[in-house]
Amino acid sequence: MPVDVTAADMERLDTLVTTRRRIRRGTPLYSRGDRFTALYAIRSGFFKTRVTTNDGREQVTGFQMAGEIMGLDGIVSDLHTCDALALEDAEVCEMPYERIEDLSREVPALQTHVHKIMSREIVREHGVMLLLGSMRAEERVASFLLNLLQRLHARGFSEAELVLRMTREEIGSYLGLTLETVSRTFSRFAEERLIEVRHRHVRILDGRGLEAIVASANGR
Amino acid sequence: MPVDVTAADMERLDTLVTTRRRIRRGTPLYSRGDRFTALYAIRSGFFKTRVTTNDGREQVTGFQMAGEIMGLDGIVSDLHTCDALALEDAEVCEMPYERIEDLSREVPALQTHVHKIMSREIVREHGVMLLLGSMRAEERVASFLLNLLQRLHARGFSEAELVLRMTREEIGSYLGLTLETVSRTFSRFAEERLIEVRHRHVRILDGRGLEAIVASANGR
DNA sequence: CGTCACGTTGACTAATTTCAATAACGGTGG
């Protein structure tokens, strides 16, 4: 919450968070079909969200880290429509949705903030659609690495190094590729001295090179 | 606006729509970079939205019809991040965003409604990600047809017949396929007596058959 | 110290794109 809020407002906003919850690695914060009651702000840890279908299809829709908000999918139908799973031990703030609605009416800055969070998620998903609909495997993987890097950097981590919290299979699901293609693409990038990969540790040797791959833009 | 609103509320909600705008076929309702000022409710006509990148890539992010809301992408940054183009002559109601925020605070039913619209869009996009990330060409095209059909049916049109408002290329962009693949897939469906295609007129002969294709679910 | 999940790599296959040629509309203006 940046923006102009009075001290009185701040006091009210403090009442937004009722609970902190610890989520152990591998366990769900919420699952498809769960009753929607709250939004969650990640304090620490790393999540993936995924949609699943009855016929066994699965798609990772995003990876979330500290400071990001989860649960927006549940508002429309009062039920969650996707799963949120912790990829490492995590802690979240639970913000009961009713309280968010009530407070939003009293604190316009909060109202605007909530709208922007939802709009940002819509715009983010547009970007994923662009990636899935128009990029080739190398472009997708380069784009994925640069995106993670940028978000980690914004949180004070290195610009040139990262530890993947997810498996090749999860990356593949997110990018619409098989785990083998993800692995091979990492290897190719390593051969070309764009990155160094050791398991889940990735060091960026040539960020510009990765950007060039994304911008190569055949665009179907 | 379904839900419980008093007569007094209704009167207020009437002031939400300030202008009706006619959009001629082929022209934008808004474009990337335009200042965001309002949301739009489609009264009649048919739109596509697309994201574009500086390097010339393009992705159709959706097709919108009467009753649907456009413009949510602009809230986060006060600028539109995608283009909305009329695929046929259309009419929209312009709802100034400031007024939406103001009224939302006074009419909780409107507040909830706005949140649900945004959440619904997020969930819709999850579905598109699933399609783009995990379906094969036939599944995507079948899924696309069934989705259009269902939405048209909900508006009183036939369940078994539709007129496409968009080109094969636009369908392809939306589905992450080339226009040739879309065309070939239509032809294959026609051969299999699932549909009849004459240019943009499509008649569904075997809806169950199309559903079976979607549910075939290899899931990558 | 062994087991199991995760990751890499290779060979082969299948799906989709690309390139190219042709056909069929539909809107526009004579």
Added chain:
DNA sequence: CCACCGTTATTGAAATTAGTCAACGTGACG
């Protein structure tokens, strides 16, 4: 009202990309 032009759609063949199947490493963890 008809003819023409440009856009849109279809279809084929070749090329390419990514997927599938399979074998083998390797590390983390109990």
